[in-house]
Amino acid sequence: MVCNQCQEIISDYIDGSLELGEQVRVERHLADCEPCRAVRDDLLQIIHFSQKLPLQSPSGAVWARIQSSIEAERPAGLRFRFKVWIARLRDRHFDMSIPQLAAGALALAILVSVSLLALRRGDPPSADMADGQAGLSTNLLSSTDLQQMEQRINELKETVDQNKVAWTPELRVTFDRSLLYVDQSLIECRRELGNNPADPISQELMLNAYREKMRVLEEFARF
Amino acid sequence: MATNAISIKSDAGLSAALAGDSMSGFEELYRKHYRRVYSICLRMTGNVAEAEDLTQEVFIQLSRKIDSFRGEAAFTTWLHRLTVNQVLMHFRKRSVKSELTTDDGEMPDSIDPDTINPEAMPIIDRIALENAIAQLPPGYRTVFVLHDVEGYEHEEIAKILSCSSGTSKSQLHKARLKLRRLLKQRAEAA
Ligand SMILES: [Zn+2]
Numbered sequence A: 001m002v003c004n005q006c007q008e009i010i011s012d013y014i015d016g017s018l019e020l021g022e023q024v025r026v027e028r029h030l031a032d033c034e035p036c037r038a039v040r041d042d043l044l045q046i047i048h049f050s051q052k053l054p055l056q057s058p059s060g061a062v063w064a065r066i067q068s069s070i071e072a073e074r075p076a077g078l079r080f081r082f083k084v085w086i087a088r089l090r091d092r093h094f095d096m097s098i099p100q101l102a103a104g105a106l107a108l109a110i111l112v113s114v115s116l117l118a119l120r121r122g123d124p125p126s127a128d129m130a131d132g133q134a135g136l137s138t139n140l141l142s143s144t145d146l147q148q149m150e151q152r153i154n155e156l157k158e159t160v161d162q163n164k165v166a167w168t169p170e171l172r173v174t175f176d177r178s179l180l181y182v183d184q185s186l187i188e189c190r191r192e193l194g195n196n197p198a199d200p201i202s203q204e205l206m207l208n209a210y211r212e213k214m215r216v217l218e219e220f221a222r223f
Numbered sequence B: 001m002a003t004n005a006i007s008i009k010s011d012a013g014l015s016a017a018l019a020g021d022s023m024s025g026f027e028e029l030y031r032k033h034y035r036r037v038y039s040i041c042l043r044m045t046g047n048v049a050e051a052e053d054l055t056q057e058v059f060i061q062l063s064r065k066i067d068s069f070r071g072e073a074a075f076t077t078w079l080h081r082l083t084v085n086q087v088l089m090h091f092r093k094r095s096v097k098s099e100l101t102t103d104d105g106e107m108p109d110s111i112d113p114d115t116i117n118p119e120a121m122p123i124i125d126r127i128a129l130e131n132a133i134a135q136l137p138p139g140y141r142t143v144f145v146l147h148d149v150e151g152y153e154h155e156e157i158a159k160i161l162s163c164s165s166g167t168s169k170s171q172l173h174k175a176r177l178k179l180r181r182l183l184k185q186r187a188e189a190a
Helices: A003-008 A010-014 A020-032 A034-051 A061-073 A075-090 A098-121 A128-134 A143-164 A169-195 A200-221 B011-021 B023-045 B048-069 B075-093 B126-135 B138-149 B154-161 B165-189
Strands: none
Touching (some): A010 A020, A010 A034, A020 A034, A034 B126, A034 B138, A034 B165, A061 B023, A098 A169, B023 B048, B023 B075, B023 B126, B023 B138, B075 B154, B126 B138, B138 B154
16 A cells, blocks of 8 residues: 555544455554654544534624514514513502512512513514503603602602601611612603603503502502 | 512513513523534634624524424434534525535645654644634535534435535545645644
8 A cells, every 4th residue: 555545545544434454454554654644643633623622602792683683573472572561560469468569669670671671672662562452542641640640659758758757677678679669660761761752662661660659659658 | 369460589480471482491592502503603614704694594593493393302403403504505695616516626635755744743723723624615614514523424414415425525534634734834834
């Protein structure tokens, strides 16, 4: 066997796919030929290291792009999700224990953040998204409604502040935390509406945040 | 029942809420597989931007087909196969000439005994190997990545590329020799 012949089949030799007779002839040649041994050793190294190449990571932007493509392909799914969330907010029961009160406010805060995040990330939601169940119109947040709610909130706040001195520390902490969550939600909604005043989802979330604030204050006004 | 309609006991509650369109489950799937998928794309194309685009395309395809593959044992194999096919489709669209059907005239490297320098060994470091793989002609690179990096058998490669397994074998051999030459050139230049 000459060098050319040997190197022609050296990959097959390395991969173990030669017939026994040929394998023996290659081995005999390799025993006497340093250049061919060098080729074999180099290829063995290449193969060895190729099997152990570490995995690489793409930039973080790839997942963001995947996510928005998928959501853009599934506007119905996104719409459905908003409807479910909004319905859940609306249907919540009102008589809760103290931990549940805080939980309600936290749930609102989470929903508002997640909804607004999805809103910014995905397709701008169309107006029909919210109106299926609720019959919402774009002037969802009329200024008189808001004024009435704010007035009621202020009244309740006064009552609560008067009662608060007699509360247990636990109740006080729960109240403060609940109010904080709700106020955060209100801030987020307000910011979103500042950018996009006619957006029905943001309006609905804002309305729910106000309702939640009233609810929190009503519940705590009883203590 | 005086309970919240929304479960917030744990993150699981939130992910359950999100599971309305199974995006959170899909993200988990992405986290588990994206590096492998991306690495296949990157090594087959030798190009970061193309590999990222292809990774994106693979997972979008996956999201379209995911429901039919839930719980399937061979999911990983299937996903890698989907990835390879996506890259090959991309090559075809870009009309990258694959040297699989016609020999491109590049002669298999043979050794000139005079240039052998045993002291230059080892020729390999990882970065150099990655770079050399990226420099291979696409046809060589495809077979090399599939066989030596991803561990496919020649029979599988032949099926994927619609060629004979003999062709796959000879492409692999040429690819290895070409890599060796690229690595040696680099080692000698250093
Ligand atoms: Zn020899």
